[in-house]
Amino acid sequence: MKKGLLLALVFSFISFSASANDYHTTELIMEDDPSEYFTPKFENHDDHMRGGRNPMEIIKAIITIGERAWDLVVQGKPVIRSSHQPISVLPQVEGRDLVPMDLENWSLPKAKTFSFVAKTRSGKEYVNFKYSVHFTYGGSYKGQGKFLAGVDITPINIKLGWGKKFDSHTRLLEVVNHGTKENPLVSALMSITYTIKSMTKTTRMTENYQVVADGRIIPLQ
Numbered sequence: 001m002k003k004g005l006l007l008a009l010v011f012s013f014i015s016f017s018a019s020a021n022d023y024h025t026t027e028l029i030m031e032d033d034p035s036e037y038f039t040p041k042f043e044n045h046d047d048h049m050r051g052g053r054n055p056m057e058i059i060k061a062i063i064t065i066g067e068r069a070w071d072l073v074v075q076g077k078p079v080i081r082s083s084h085q086p087i088s089v090l091p092q093v094e095g096r097d098l099v100p101m102d103l104e105n106w107s108l109p110k111a112k113t114f115s116f117v118a119k120t121r122s123g124k125e126y127v128n129f130k131y132s133v134h135f136t137y138g139g140s141y142k143g144q145g146k147f148l149a150g151v152d153i154t155p156i157n158i159k160l161g162w163g164k165k166f167d168s169h170t171r172l173l174e175v176v177n178h179g180t181k182e183n184p185l186v187s188a189l190m191s192i193t194y195t196i197k198s199m200t201k202t203t204r205m206t207e208n209y210q211v212v213a214d215g216r217i218i219p220l221q
Contacts, residue, residue, distance in 0.1 A: 078155035086152035100149040103139035126161030146213035
């Protein structure tokens with residue numbers, strides 16, 4: 001086993017609306033040199049953002065509006081974006097891109113809090129980052145489909161140990177239809193990257209999870 005710091009990643013969320021069953025924790029321990037770990041490259045897959053043609057005359061395609069990538073933390077400071085446009089996954093009807101107000105039966109906004117914690121081998125925390133994922137789900141068009149609106153990720157709080165630099169970035173990877181063309185159930189695959197820098201090394205970790213239009217957030221291992 002190599003000497004040095006032991007990095008512990010604790011990824012957890014608690015539903016604001018919640019029962020005890022909404023609590024989930026995933027822990028990943030790394031003892032090797034973090035530089036040996038693979039970090040996915042983010043690419044722009046615009047061709048995945050639209051669904052196929054629908055023989056029905058109602059919903060023709062699935063579209064995505066809003067910003068698809070943004071910073072959460074830069075140089076240890078949370079980024080607050082006053083002009084930021086959250087992600088919405090909506091139907092296209094007869095060549096016309098809809099907006100959330102064109103749909104019906106939206107849920108109330110839902111939010112979950114996530115935590116990223118990095119520790120030394122002795123258990124001392126040197127990064128503790130909390131952020132919120134919030135979204136509105138279940139909107140339908142003339143009784144068809146379940147869609148997403150206002151998918152957003154915002155920083156809540158960050159604590160850093162001495163000599164550490166921390167950045168975090170989020171990105172929409174793709175949109176998926178879990179239903180049928182006539183009755184879509186959409187989801188947004190989101191990715192969050194954490195970067196920790198010290199005098200001698202840089203560590204990067206990535207978490208992916210699915211935000212589903214039936215109200216679920218599913219962490220992907």
